[in-house]
Amino acid sequence: MANFLSSIRFSDPYFSVLLMLVIGVGMSVAFVLLSQALGPKRYDRVKYSVYECGVDPLTTASVRVSVKFYLLAILFILFDLETAFLYPWAVLFRQLGWFGFLEMLVFLLILLAGLIYAWKKGALEWQ
Amino acid sequence: MNAPLFDIGVSVARIAVFFAFVFGLVVIMTWVERKGAAYMQDRRGPNRARILGMTLGGIFHPLADALKFLFKEDFIPDSAHRLFYQMAPMFALAPAILTIAIIPFGPPVTVAGRQIPLQIADLNVGILYLFAVSGMAVYGVVLAGWSSNSKYPLLGGLRSSAQMISYEVSMGLSIVGILMVFSSVQLSEIARGQGELLFGILPKWGVFVQPLGFILFLVAQYAEANRTPFDLPEGESELVAGYHTEYGSFKFSMFMMAEYLHMVVGAAVVATLFFGGWQFPYLGDAGFLFPGGAAVAVPAWAVLLLRIGSFVAKTLFFAWLYVWVRWTIPRFRYDQVMRLGWKVMLPLALLNIFVTGLVLLLIDRGGV
Numbered sequence: 001m002a003n004f005l006s007s008i009r010f011s012d013p014y015f016s017v018l019l020m021l022v023i024g025v026g027m028s029v030a031f032v033l034l035s036q037a038l039g040p041k042r043y044d045r046v047k048y049s050v051y052e053c054g055v056d057p058l059t060t061a062s063v064r065v066s067v068k069f070y071l072l073a074i075l076f077i078l079f080d081l082e083t084a085f086l087y088p089w090a091v092l093f094r095q096l097g098w099f100g101f102l103e104m105l106v107f108l109l110i111l112l113a114g115l116i117y118a119w120k121k122g123a124l125e126w127q
Numbered sequence: 128m129n130a131p132l133f134d135i136g137v138s139v140a141r142i143a144v145f146f147a148f149v150f151g152l153v154v155i156m157t158w159v160e161r162k163g164a165a166y167m168q169d170r171r172g173p174n175r176a177r178i179l180g181m182t183l184g185g186i187f188h189p190l191a192d193a194l195k196f197l198f199k200e201d202f203i204p205d206s207a208h209r210l211f212y213q214m215a216p217m218f219a220l221a222p223a224i225l226t227i228a229i230i231p232f233g234p235p236v237t238v239a240g241r242q243i244p245l246q247i248a249d250l251n252v253g254i255l256y257l258f259a260v261s262g263m264a265v266y267g268v269v270l271a272g273w274s275s276n277s278k279y280p281l282l283g284g285l286r287s288s289a290q291m292i293s294y295e296v297s298m299g300l301s302i303v304g305i306l307m308v309f310s311s312v313q314l315s316e317i318a319r320g321q322g323e324l325l326f327g328i329l330p331k332w333g334v335f336v337q338p339l340g341f342i343l344f345l346v347a348q349y350a351e352a353n354r355t356p357f358d359l360p361e362g363e364s365e366l367v368a369g370y371h372t373e374y375g376s377f378k379f380s381m382f383m384m385a386e387y388l389h390m391v392v393g394a395a396v397v398a399t400l401f402f403g404g405w406q407f408p409y410l411g412d413a414g415f416l417f418p419g420g421a422a423v424a425v426p427a428w429a430v431l432l433l434r435i436g437s438f439v440a441k442t443l444f445f446a447w448l449y450v451w452v453r454w455t456i457p458r459f460r461y462d463q464v465m466r467l468g469w470k471v472m473l474p475l476a477l478l479n480i481f482v483t484g485l486v487l488l489l490i491d492r493g494g495v
Contacts, residue, residue, distance in 0.1 A: 005131075006131075008131070009134075010131050010134035010135050010138065011134040011137075013248035013250050014250070015134075015138055016138045016141065016142060016228060016247050016248040017225070017247075017248045017250070017256075019138060019139070019142055020146075020224065020225050020227065020228045020247060020248070021225060023142070023146070023224060024220070024221040024222070024225050025217070025221050027220065027221075027224060028216070028217035028220045028221045028224075029217060031216075031220070031377050031378075031381055032213055032216060032217060032377070032378060032381075034197060034377065035196075035197060035199075035201045035376045035377030035378055036201045038197050038201075039197070039198050039199050039200050039201050039376060040200050041200060041201075042200065045205075047202075048203075048204055048205045049204065049205060049206070050204045050206055050207070050275065050276060050277035050373055051277055051372055051373060052277070052278070059278075060206070060276065062276075063278070063281070065285060069285055069288075069289055072289050072292065072293065073289075073292065075469075076292040076293065076295070076296060079296040079300075079473070080292075080295065080296055080299065083296065083299035083300055083303070086299075086300070086303050086480070087254075087255065087303070087306060087312060090303045090307045091306055091307075091310055091311060091312055093306075093307045093310070093484065093487065094307070094310050094487065094491060097488065097492055098488060098492065101484050101488055105481070108477060108480070108481070112477065115469075115473065115474075119469075119470065124465065124466070124469045124470060126461060126462035126465045126466075
């Protein structure tokens, strides 16, 4: 245990991140628990039903979801991956020179073709 | 030899100071929003809450709100998924608190022969940490919308998640230009890099080298934080209150806290990436050095104060800008939001990367 403690470098910024994580999660849990502990509890069937413009809920919320949202999620994964690829390239950009620039241009053009395809197919249209 | 106690002390002290500052700002922002809205609509706004007979322009209202929220009935609808319903506000708030860690408040200071960054965690992955953690906030929204098992929250949560992931792409791409110019993702490095001068007169701030990137990033941030003109997820005239319709008591206030934290941290990040962070125009380590050649010596402690003050002033301005925009610009329609995100912002962000690369290469290698 003593060995383990002395092996920790407390000056490491991730130690502060760990502390923040403890604070963040601790506060969130504490707030939820506090809000449950304090405050009155008076049960009423109507009060505890979900909101529906002042009437009893007509149907449950398990409705069909437009397929557009799934398409969008897939597009997001695609382009977010692209962003993740771009970051290391951007940091090293000034060392890579023209070669790195053209390489990334080819990559971007391929992805752009994908975006144009999705665009033409109407994946980005909302009515 | 590492002195663990010193390091732990530094870490805890920094968290205490910066966390208190940001959280204080969050509390004050709720008041600024209401008061700002009131004055823009030619009314008085909150002015009743008082301590010892003092109202001080209603500054005590956030305190009264917090207490009132705490003592309200904690409400879980009968048809809700209990576990996820309880977890959603935690998923919203915890990542928002974590993002505070990477805000650089000032240049590193030397204490007892050690360089201490004025930043809770001076991570070398900087921006990536911010995106990784703030991306978690989508879970809070989706979980809240779905677990309420009610129609309006479900629609609000769906809309919100679709909007957030759409603009996350543009947001990520819009700052690639900045990373290319300053060759780093570390926020403290980017802030330091902006201390140079451009053409000998302009400070090399992100907004001057990346004007398009700045506009894209700002717009994407408003969409990410679900703020007007992108507040469709909570469009009260169509969705009641969006994903947090079924939330009350302190859980509702946790969603609000998360939103304001995103605003304040967002304002600090805009100030850091595009407005020089803690850099004060023409202020070097030893004093002012103006383009004409005039120099004014300034003591080191005053330099530090000016720099921290400059950062705080920029952050406050961008925090206020959120309020200003909210009460000035009407809400978009949903198809307009999606069109703007995918068909305008995304191609523009890619174009920005292309042009930045071309210009940088011409300057670095082309001998222009």
